[in-house]
Amino acid sequence: MYIGLDNFRTVLHDPIFWHTLLRTLVFTAVNVGLTMVLGTLIALLLVRVSTWVRLLLTVGLVLVWAMPPVVAVQVWSWMTNSENGVLNYILTRLHVGNYFNHNWYQTTFSQYSMVTSLIVWGAIPFVTITVYAALSQVPDALVEAAQIDGARAWRVFKDVTLPVLMPVLLILTSLSIIWDFGAFTQPYLLIGPGQQTSSNYLMSTYLYFVGFAKTDFGIGAAISILMLVIVAAMSVVYVRRMLRVGEVA
Amino acid sequence: MSRRRAGSLGWNIVGIALFVVMIFPVFWMISTAFKTNGQIYSFNPTWFPRHPTLSHFEDAIHRQYFWTDVKNSAIVVIAVVAIALGLSFFAAVALANYRFSGRKLFIVLVIGIQMLPQAGLIIPLYIVLAGRHQVNTLTGVILVYLTFALPFCVWTLRGFVLGIPKELEEAAMVDGSTRVGAFVRILLPLVAPGLVATSVFAFITSWNEYIFANTLLHSGNKQTITVWLSYLYGGNRFVDWGEIMAASTLIAIPVVIFFLLVQRRIAFGLTTGAVKA
Numbered sequence: 001m002y003i004g005l006d007n008f009r010t011v012l013h014d015p016i017f018w019h020t021l022l023r024t025l026v027f028t029a030v031n032v033g034l035t036m037v038l039g040t041l042i043a044l045l046l047v048r049v050s051t052w053v054r055l056l057l058t059v060g061l062v063l064v065w066a067m068p069p070v071v072a073v074q075v076w077s078w079m080t081n082s083e084n085g086v087l088n089y090i091l092t093r094l095h096v097g098n099y100f101n102h103n104w105y106q107t108t109f110s111q112y113s114m115v116t117s118l119i120v121w122g123a124i125p126f127v128t129i130t131v132y133a134a135l136s137q138v139p140d141a142l143v144e145a146a147q148i149d150g151a152r153a154w155r156v157f158k159d160v161t162l163p164v165l166m167p168v169l170l171i172l173t174s175l176s177i178i179w180d181f182g183a184f185t186q187p188y189l190l191i192g193p194g195q196q197t198s199s200n201y202l203m204s205t206y207l208y209f210v211g212f213a214k215t216d217f218g219i220g221a222a223i224s225i226l227m228l229v230i231v232a233a234m235s236v237v238y239v240r241r242m243l244r245v246g247e248v249a
Numbered sequence: 250m251s252r253r254r255a256g257s258l259g260w261n262i263v264g265i266a267l268f269v270v271m272i273f274p275v276f277w278m279i280s281t282a283f284k285t286n287g288q289i290y291s292f293n294p295t296w297f298p299r300h301p302t303l304s305h306f307e308d309a310i311h312r313q314y315f316w317t318d319v320k321n322s323a324i325v326v327i328a329v330v331a332i333a334l335g336l337s338f339f340a341a342v343a344l345a346n347y348r349f350s351g352r353k354l355f356i357v358l359v360i361g362i363q364m365l366p367q368a369g370l371i372i373p374l375y376i377v378l379a380g381r382h383q384v385n386t387l388t389g390v391i392l393v394y395l396t397f398a399l400p401f402c403v404w405t406l407r408g409f410v411l412g413i414p415k416e417l418e419e420a421a422m423v424d425g426s427t428r429v430g431a432f433v434r435i436l437l438p439l440v441a442p443g444l445v446a447t448s449v450f451a452f453i454t455s456w457n458e459y460i461f462a463n464t465l466l467h468s469g470n471k472q473t474i475t476v477w478l479s480y481l482y483g484g485n486r487f488v489d490w491g492e493i494m495a496a497s498t499l500i501a502i503p504v505v506i507f508f509l510l511v512q513r514r515i516a517f518g519l520t521t522g523a524v525k526a
Contacts, residue, residue, distance in 0.1 A: 042267065048257070049264040057264055060272040066508035067275065068457040070475040071497040075278045077482070078490050086277060086294050100292070121274070182366025185459045189479055204368035211372050212464065224369040235364040239357070 007222035016198045016206070017223070021230075024181060024203040027112060031180040034120045036173055039127025040165075044157075046132050058129075065125035073189040076118045080104045105191060108200040115187045119180065127172050134168040135161070167241070174238035178231055184208070203227050282306065282495040289491050305495035312492070314469045318477040321387060322456060325473060328391045329455040330448045333398040337447065340399075341406035342436070346415070359400045367397070367460050375464060385467045393465065394455045401454075402447040409443025410436070449511040453504055474500055 011017050042061075046054050067075075080087045088099040104110050138161050146156045184204040188196070196205050207227065211220015281289060282305050283298040309315060343349065344356070374393055375384065383389030413436060421431040462473040469477075478500055481493050 045260060045264055045267070048260040050261055053261045053264040053268075057268050057271075060268045062508055063275050063505065064271055066453075066505040067501055068475060068504055070457070070459050070478050071278070071501045072274070074478065074481070074493050074497045075274045078281065078494060079274060079277060081488075081490075084290050084292055084294075089292060089294055121271070124271075178364050178366070182368055184368045189459075204366065207368050208371065208464075212375070217372050217376065220372045224372055227366055227369045231364060231366050231369075232361075239360050239364065 003218075007218045008226070011219060011222045011226065016201070017226075019198075020201045020203055020206045023201070027116070027183075027202060028177055028180045031116055031119050031123075031183075032173060032176040034116065035123040035127055035176050035180075036169065038120065039124045039172075040131050040169070042124065042128045043131035043135060046128070047135055061125035061128055064121065065129075067122065069122065069185045070189065072118060072122055073186060076114065076190055080114055105195065111191045111195075111200060112187075115183075115190050118186050118190060119183060123176060123179070127176070130168060130172060131165060134165050138164045171238060171241060174235055174241075177234050178238070181231055181234065182227075278494050278497055278501075281490060282498045284491060286491060305489075305491035306499070308489070308492040309496035309499060312481075312496075314472070314477055315474075315496070317470050318472050318474045321471065322474040325387055325391055325394065326452055326455045328387075329394045329398055330451045332391075333395055333402045333451045334444060334448050337399055337402035337406055338440070338444065340403045341410050342432075344403065344407045345410040359403050362396070362400045363404075371460065371464050374461070378465065384465055385471055387466075387471065389465055390462055390473070393461045394451075394458060398451040398454060402451060405447050405450070406440065406443050409440050409446075413439045446511055449507045452507055456504060 042057075046057060049057070079085050082088065082101050082103040082105075085104075087104075088102050091097065091099040091102075104114050142160050143156055146160050151159070182204055183202065187202050188205050188208070191200065196209055198206075201209070203223075204227075207220060207223045211217060211223055280296070280298055283301040283303075284295060285298075285300060285302050288295040288299065344352070344359075374396075378384050378389040378392070381389075383392065417435050417439070418431045421435050422428065426434065457475060458473070459475045459479065462476045463479065466472045466476060478493075478496055481496060482488060
């Protein structure tokens with residue numbers, strides 16, 4: 001039966017939708033921000049270390065990159081486990097506080113700290129390796145000229161390196177936004193399928209539980225379309241840049 | 250970038266510290282897999298396994314459906330790689346070398362489809378597959394993975410095809426080769442590294458995929474290995490971390506191997522020196 005925009009009306013009048021959207025936007029901003037900043041910093045570090053340290057780090061990054069998400073989730077739940085997780089042990093031994101039997105999955109904030117650490121850890125290698133490749137495009141002569149003119153490290157980075165990196169950073173940021181906004185496997189499995197409630201949904205898990213698990217396909221499809229529209233709006237930068245690449249050819 | 254402070258002690262120490270932090274979860278997975286339960290379940294961790302044991306690996310591979318689901322994953326991966334490669338190669342050649350109506354729309358779709366959040370497609374794809382009785386079948390999952398793998402493969406291969414100078418193919422045809430002959434003898438070998446790279450991509454995404462496998466495949470003997478692993482957490486109080494880490498290690502190994510493979514292959518210049526400027 002055709003019911004016009006009723007499903008959209010239901011969704012848009014549901015406070016859970018708006019809370020979830022807000023939570024997802026904050027989650028995306030934090031994850032993308034951390035991924036991009038840390039990934040770029042590590043790429044800059046790669047330029048400054050000896051060859052063997054660079055090799056070591058690259059091997060490490062590739063190994064991390066290669067971890068299947070479901071495997072990474074299992075490793076994270078083992079490491080952050082309240083009873084004998086190594087995280088609690090390390091934090092206690094470093095005198096950060098008494099984390100003996102600390103449960104990391106009690107509050108929404110704590111749950112998402114764990115999910116964020118997992119996602120950022122897994123996303124850094126791609127960003128680092130791409131930015132590192134782009135760094136080789138920065139002309140040595142320009143950097144040296146800036147240094148001879150007395151520019152400090154930060155100025156050299158801001159005025160010489162950054163403009164060269166900008167296109168790559170832009171694409172990486174757009175891609176990260178798209179991926180993190182739709183993240184499902186990590187929040188769903190790490191927090192646990194049974195622990196998902198309206199107080200800790202992300203768009204993807206919200207959609208899954210409201211639309212799919214409760215088989216309310218109409219509502220689910222409405223949420224899907226809203227989600228696609230939001231992602232489409234966010235990925236305009238990326239698609240336009242890619243199109244330009246396509247046209248040049 | 251400047252060589253000025255390259256290799257200074259301070260940066261090297263930061264680099265090594267970073268390596269230790271990044272690699273720790275992977276190390277911890279492998280280390281736990283070889284430990285005895287006594288070492289696993291104590292608050293004071295054992296960093297390197299003492300008296301390493303293979304019993305967790307034995308538990309994992311003898312658990313119900315492990316081999317069945319490895320086989321399912323293998324079937325899905327092989328089908329996706331073969332079909333995606335075959336179709337996307339021709340699409341990429343068409344896209345790179347020929348003008349045709351609707352080309353721009355095609356490019357927009359190829360790029361745009363990769364942007365869609367997968368969670369948003371669960372319901373529409375489920376409904377379509379249910380209508381064709383393809384829910385809880387590997388065929389359904391293969392079709393779904395193809396919708397994601399194809400756009401990426403087409404786009405990547407197009408880049409590789411573009412990297413091959415037209416002059417090479419034209420020279421072959423001038424020398425009396427047919428279009429097909431030039432295609433087989435010139436284009437195909439030169440695109441080979443691209444084919445390797447894209448097939449590894451298709452391999453990794455379909456081996457790792459979880460969302461659709463989990464929603465589409467219901468019976469234990471029809472699931473893929475990632476879904477099998479996600480259920481290993483178990484419902485009872487006792488969680489067998491040794492077995493979970495052993496299984497995780499086993500499932501990560503193929504991906505690691507193929508990742509190392511692609512790293513090497515992509516680095517080769519494609520047509521360096523084939524045509525003099």
